[in-house]
Amino acid sequence: MIERELIILKPDTICRGLIGEIISRIERKGLKIIAMKMLKLTIEQAKKLYEAHKSKAFYDELVNYMSSAPVIAIIVEGDDAISVVRNLIGLTDGKKASPGSIRGDFSVSNSKNLVHASDSKEAFEKEACIFFSNEEIIEYKLPYEDFLN
Numbered sequence: 763m764i765e766r767e768l769i770i771l772k773p774d775t776i777c778r779g780l781i782g783e784i785i786s787r788i789e790r791k792g793l794k795i796i797a798m799k800m801l802k803l804t805i806e807q808a809k810k811l812y813e814a815h816k817s818k819a820f821y822d823e824l825v826n827y828m829s830s831a832p833v834i835a836i837i838v839e840g841d842d843a844i845s846v847v848r849n850l851i852g853l854t855d856g857k858k859a860s861p862g863s864i865r866g867d868f869s870v871s872n873s874k875n876l877v878h879a880s881d882s883k884e885a886f887e888k889e890a891c892i893f894f895s896n897e898e899i900i901e902y903k904l905p906y907e908d909f910l911n
């Protein structure tokens with residue numbers, strides 16, 4: 763089933779010069795980028811993004827970190843995009859993430875883990891509108907789309 767998924771390249775991706783590497787992996791997998799922007803999150807936006815983690819001990823640190831430097835927000839579209847992206851990025855803790863995944867290849871941290879991706883359709887609906895209006899999501903056909911699915 764064709765799904766949409768939100769991916770956030772976190773401050774560590776931008777500050778470590780890994781933007782191209784990670785976007786390239788997303789493209790090469792066969793996911794279609796249908797929205798993308800760089801922005802510096804406000805504390806309020808970061809709090810909203812991580813509302814589900816409000817009760818966790820690391821919440822304040824996470825919110826401050828996410829608003830400390832720019833992030834890049836991306837919406838992709840593809841067959842089963844949510845699980846495909848979650849597999850592509852790997853487990854939360856970079857130390858435990860499998861080699862070959864983004865976190866497994868580039869992170870040794872539970873917090874500076876380079877990427878965020880919505881963990882369900884409901885989370886996508888809630889999180890995507892923090893970053894994008896409907897007008898900023900572009901529907902188009904890739905010339906090679908028929909070769910992807």
Ligand code: CMP
Nearest residue numbers: 815820824854872873874875877878879
């Ligand atoms: P993410 O996939 O964006 O979802 C929640 C984020 O909380 C997670 O990635 C990490 O960046 C952060 N996180 C999860 N567990 C911890 C932890 N134990 N300590 C610090 N940050 C954490």
